[in-house]
Amino acid sequence: MSRFAMVIDTRRCVGCQDCVVACKTENGVTEGYSRDWIAEETHGAFPTVRLEIRSERCNQCDNPPCVGCCPTGASHIHERGGVILVDHDKCIGCKACLAACPYNARFIHPDGYADKCTFCIHRVEKGLDPACVSVCPTHCMHFGDLDDLESEVSRLLNSRPYHALIPEAGTKPCIFYLT
């Protein structure tokens, strides 16, 4: 078994949007839509301000509400790495999965089906990193198998403090942000 995850070092991310452009190029994402994006979160007030820049996308949750609510089984968990994928042919465009996602990570493709990040599963199955990870100029993004205790993502999570997004939503996200 494997469980793919992404670890993103927020102390290295500069919000350059290279990951966004790489995703659009690799996956042919339609203009005006994004499978990944940059979030900038500011906490506090001057002079004690903390800024966190994050590259965000579908969190490939372990308990994905988008899969449970899908009436046709179009949203499903891929056998390799637990990645959440959408079968375009089965999708009816009901948008239930968009309502179910607390991260607003999905959108409706102009052709009518629900679309989102796939962790570039077509690249991963060839032994490559997702496009966003492979182009990051600051090497702040790491991809790997969470079930492999020797993987880079496991080692980073064991050695650095981190957080996930909206863990209280109960979705068990698999993207972690090093702080």
Next chain:
Amino acid sequence: MTPFAELTVSRHNPLVDPTLHIWGWQIAVYLFLGGLVAGLMIIAGVRLIAIRPKQREALVCCTIGSIAGLAFLSLGMFALFLDLAHKFHVWRLYTTFQITSPMSWGSWILLLVYPALAANALAHLPEAIPALARRFPVTVVWSDFILAREWLVVAIGIANMFVGIALGIYTGILLSTFGARPLWNSAILGPLFLLSGLSTAAATLHGILLLTTPDEERPAFADFLLSSLARLVEAHPLDTKVGPVLAGADSSFLTIEAALLGLFVIGQTTSTAVHQQAASLLLGGPYTAVFWVFVIGMGIVLPLILQTLELGKRIRHTLAPAVLVVLGGLALRFVLVYACQQSHWLEALNH
């Protein structure tokens, strides 16, 4: 000092940003008509089992209500179809059953509604609408077949009640299972939508009954409406006591609905910060006026007052309360569909 947090996101996905707005009038109308049909089924089922010969109200509930239910359901499903983004893949709903998906449950329940309503409509069709029976004599054969078997009449009535309850609750559960939208995430929505469906169904049947009253007994308010519909049932004697019975039932449904709405608001305001923030959309936010004026005021309180006065014979019996109840039910779906999409988790304050 209060902690300050600000979140800026570079994403601009249509229907998702700046706030989710994936569902519009189509879903609100679908949920309203689904609830209305659920109520019509439950009332029709009860009346089919408890029907007495020549009782006009029962004929309206069983036959006209069921036929109206078939029409409303078809309209609702058409509205749902309009909302789908991948329309020509809609048949995929019926190639699988996803046990965790309320929408999958709903799509199969909707298939059960048609035969249940059709059977209920057929049972007394020749008696309720003789003109139709004369035009289609086969309906008389079907009606005789059903009425000759008491067990079948009871089975059809029970089937309508059970499928109606399932349909009514499903329309609420569909929304309440979306944990990502805190305002929807309340188990109260199932029974709330069921009761709202019952009240709008009682009001609709009450309206049909008033509109089909013979001329000499028709209230002035309804004079100008649908006289042709009245001719369909004019051969039957009018039971003048049945209108108040439906009005009384409607008042009961409205009272329970008001209590459930109260519980819904209490549940939200006493829950977590995200639920409290979500509730503020209805209690001091952009949907407050619509919610309190159209859903609570004109949709529940005013018709309750009017119907109480009517039942006490203090004012004239009119269509006004029934129309208000139906519009209030529609407003409830619009408010909950639109407001709840704006409720979300406080991502910026999590860590």
